Amino acid sequence: MKVPILTYHATNIFGRDYASNNHVALADDLRTIARLGLRIVSAAQVVDVLLGEAAPSSVECAVALTCDDGSYFDWHDMEHPHFGPQRGFAGILRDFSGATGRCAHMTSFVIVSPAARAVLDVTCMAGRGWWRDDWWREAAREGVIAIENHSWDHNHATLPHTVQHEQRKGTFSTIASHVDADAEIRAAADWLDAHLAPCRSTLFAYPYGEWNDYLVREYFPHHGHEHRLRAAFTGEPHPVEADADRWLLPRYVCGHHWKTPAELERLLRDTTTR
Ligand SMILES: [Zn+2]
Secondary structure: OEEOEEEEOOOOEOOOOHHHEHHHHHHHHHHHHHHOOOEEEOHHHHHHHHOOOOOHHHHOOEEEEEEEEOOHHHHOOEEEOOOEEEOOHHHHHHHHHHHHOOOOOEEEEEOOOHHHHHHHHHHOOOOOOOOOOOOHHHHHHHOOEEEEEOOOOOOOOOOOOOOOOOOOOOOOOOOOOHHHHHHHHHHHHHHHHHHHOOOOOOEEEOHHHOOOHHHHHHHHHHOHHHHOOOEEEOOOOOOEEOOOOOOOEOOEEEOOOEOOHHHHHHHHHHHOOO
16 A cells, blocks of 8 residues: 545645645646546545555555645635635535546545634634634535544644643644643544534644654554544655554645645655556
8 A cells, every 4th residue: 555645725825826826736736646547535545444444455546635724715716815716625626526527535634623713814814704614514514525633723823822731832742741632632523523423533634744752652542532533644745555653644745745746746656556
């Protein structure tokens, strides 16, 4: 098994071209994926194979797509204040499926706390109510975009208060005790399962791509009855292979680990079974 997982950020809109706009990049990358004869599978399918719950053949010649933080730009077509109309990620995936007949799927790791998102909407976006969760239930039911756990409040530096008990913010490496992990991870899983039932949250993506020994060696493996998660994703640039640690699954991040269509093509040629 060898599957690259590609990560996008729908709020990365700093211009209108591939390098400055993740919507342009995603649409272009889907064409590259199709041209190389690769299939798109879900991140959950990759985890199924890793955990021996599905056959490796189900993720052969495949790539999985994820995005982080969970704003309206994942789901809705939006009018950006500076860069005009933006097709939402969901629309880009549907356009691709419609044009090629191929399956398209993305897993969106969302910041769960409604209060935190209301603040981040102002501190990190245009303050127009674009970080609400009113699309999550429909997305979870429709199936093109799965909703998964990106923590309660991202322990985000711009929040006046986070659930990290010492207010050591702007990093996820300080989530290193049971009380903090419970507040950032288990509470987020509870909220998602309560609001998106019957869908269950089973995957986690580390905010800032940051983890620590407590989470990887103690909390995730030994408190499964509390958080109910099956795997956690970083932003380390490797494909998922059979010997991967389920609590440290790697992902490639658009704009960091590849910056052009040619770089993505090289990455995919090097990291997929073909
Ligand atoms: Zn994030």
